[in-house]
Amino acid sequence: MMRMPKARLFALAYRQLLRDARAGELRVLFFALVVAVAASTAIGYFGARLNDAMLLRASEFLGADMVLSGSAPASPEQIDDGKQLGLDHAQVVEFSSVIATDQDLQLASVKAASSSYPLRGTLRSAAQPYEAEQPGPGPAPGEAWAEARLFAALDLQIGDSIEVGSKLLRLTRVLTYEPDRVGDFYSLTPRVLMHLDDLAATGVVQPGSRVRYRELWRGETATLTAYQQSIQAGLQAHQRIETANDSNRQIGGALGRAERYLNLASLAAILLAGVAVALSAARFAARRFDASALLRCLGLSRHDTLLLYTLQLAMLGLLASLAGALLGWAAQHGLFFLLRDLLAQEIPPGGVWPAAAGIATGLVALTGFALPPLAALGRVPPLRVLRRDMLPVPPSAWLVYGTAIFALGLIMWRLSLDLKITLALLGGGLLATLLLGGLLLLGLKGMRRLLAGASLSWRLGLGQLLRHPLAAAGQALAFGLILLAMALIALLRGELLDTWQDQLPDDAPNHFVLNVLPAEKDAFAERIAALSSHAAPLYPVVPGRLISINGEPVRQLVSKESQGERAIRRDLSLTWAADLPKDNHLVAGQWWTEQEATDVPGVSVEAELAESLQLKLGDRLSFTIGGLTREASVTSLREVNWDSFQPNFYMIFEPDTLEGMPATYMTSFHLPPGKERELVELARAFPSVTLLQVEALLAQLRSILAQVSLAVEYVLLFVLAAGLAVLFAGLQATLDERIRQGALLRALGAERRLLLRARRAEFGLLGAASGLLAALGCELVSALLYHYAFDLRWQPHPWLLVLPLIGALLVGGAGLIGTRRALNASPLTVLRES
């Protein structure tokens, strides 16, 4: 047996690639790979860059990329470390102080900030209360900005002076927006913003006073990570690091779902492309049976024959991947260009990683899906040169499916899909395939009887499907998979958008109200009712701290940095309610109305906190409330929608059980536009009440959701394009056989119309069957995905029943276009083949 030197084999592979390319042999495979890599790269870039953009947005909520906060100043080493790494730095000190004017006093929350604050986002202010706001840098030394409600409460004018401690500051502007003022709804009094240089002169900050120091940092992700690692070990007990990733629950939820969706869409596109690659690689191999038999005959070893084609395919794969990556990169640029008005800010370029990952994905898909058919080439018996009917022994099923599943596993790992999604998808897909494939096979076998009475065009069209039911079922499953992936992505898109829309309807609460005194409660409720048709109920709030669970001190029970740890470190807002609040769902236990009274009061605990504290129904909790200890027994666990902008509580007590405790009331409401005057009057009528505007936060969230929604829609387009490309690739794979058949039928006297009718029947039926499979499969997989991955409620989707029609039209149309060469094949071909 001849062993060829590797270099010569390489050169031969290269020459063959050129020849095959010139002969148009590789078009389909090349195209399938380009589509796979382009889709994967474009979605990768899009996802990564959008994620970066959204992280930037999330950074705004921090005012920085990273914040080191504590109740004492950061050590000089901690600050120097960051500066030496080249990070941008700003400093903020927050404290409560009584603001004095000549006539009046008001408790305010003061923020003293260095000139570089904020590092992300911008401050906005107005020249007069309730006038149009403008972005710009903060107050200069000697100046102060205050919120409009402080102007109202103290009857101040622009130009007046206020006393902060022993320092007199002149009010120059009305503060309307601080990017990092979110999440701290419960401790807020009107804000005064001053320059950090004036802080010492106030004399307010003394050792032991309650002050929050925040060191703000901005820089490259890698540098920030390095900084975080360098200071992590020396962190004091009072110090905490926050990053954009964990800065905000609302954004976190939206981001998380969007990212999972984008990854899922990539997976769908890659799956589709994988099918295309498998189909065209099988064709590539089948068309090389003769050549490979000849090479074996001429003395090339089996090993070298296999290597020759592997090299050829690898070169093709690399070229196609590069082209695909370039195309994908260009496509996402086009996409961002289209979105330029919406995404006003600079979007980070995304680096080379998505392109590299796209190329790797293409090569992995090529290996996983093309290796089995290629392996057959090594086994072509040389005798085939004499007997063309001799086919290579087909590769064993475990090799075919094993490599494909391994490749898929690798790709999923790359997308870092979590195990639940992956299993739900793969498990659901497998289950759907087995179930639906079996049904389809039975159906096809059943149709055989009907065939005898059908017209010639139907018999010709269906003949192919029915003679090889297994192959037809496979084809329908492949097309079904395409439709399923597209339908699923469309379904999830709609569902996500609806969920977000529900989460932030136009009349979502844009104001929070805190500190309503019990004596004012009814009067206040009346005023709110007159002002807004969308107000939440007034909830009593009693600050209390959880101290023990079943007699054990709670500090020993929780791990550091867990949600439970954060919850017990500070006072919780305890409330009581007769009815389960809107947007809360019981996940365990019962609400008061459904159970008998017990010796200790019942408490309903938020489910995630309960999980973090390892609470079970019936556990005894002890709280200190206003110096007294109160016991309660866990009677139910609730899921809470934190994104709802409604007052939400970790702990809800049974009514009348916190009687006599010092309670204030809180609520939220939607203030219709143009009623700002009434809001000022409300603030004047109830001076003790804290009114908190969250309009800016809402607007910011809405803009993020708009970005995500658009992304979701564009990604759907990519998946659609990939699906269509696959459809054509699949048809191309059977084109040779169809051209031969078409030519023969023409030679025997069949008119074009007959061929057209036969094709229509075949592809229409194939498409309808695929659509039906897709509809059933989509319901199955979506039920699993909703339950395990997206926390969405699943309901049947009757509209999926249009899928068979869509399938018939899509596969039928694409089938006719994709095989038009077979319709127009010259009957002379049959003679040439002879």
Place this chain on the structure above:
Amino acid sequence: MSGNILDARNLNKVVPSAEGELSILADLSLQLAKGDSLAIVGTSGSGKSTLLGLLAGLDLPSSGEVHLAGHALAALDEDQRARVRAEHVGFVFQSFQLLDSLNALENVMLPLELDGRRDARERATELLGRVGLGERLTHYPRQLSGGEQQRVALARAFAAEPDVLFADEPTGNLDTHTGAHVTELLFELNRERGTTLVLVTHDERLAKRCHRMIRLEGGRQIAAETAE
């Protein structure tokens, strides 16, 4: 117009090539009466198959005309030529050209159905019996040997009772013994049904069984013989 079933005059076929136009058939004329048989012989590339394609209406000449069963083929579009083929022509190919997705019976029924015949099944069954495959009606091409496949092809060729049967190297893919058997069948059926036969072959013995023979070289007729 003569009473010939097949009448070809001054046929020329020119194809474009890298070096300009290439003539692959030049100035060829021939007439065949009903029941006549003609062998076209020549080496590979001599233009045999091109001529067969033109005579059967599978292709059109660059110049010259073909009348098949009274139809001037050049004046018809491809669908109209297909109809002429369905009504008047049968084919036997070297590589059998059966449809893999149809069984033996259905392959034979195909031209009958294209012709809209209601007795397709009965006739196809009878013909398959005639070629000795009465027991293999529901077998698919893959399940048949080469000789058996070519016999199915013969049955298909005669099924629609064509006026002219075109056979392109009908024994080219078969061993001597099987080839001889298929040849016998071909000529028997031809005699029985009075079909006009046009046979392309390079097998001189097979050619000699036809009434007439023309020899091609480089696209030109270089000899014509008539059997004694």
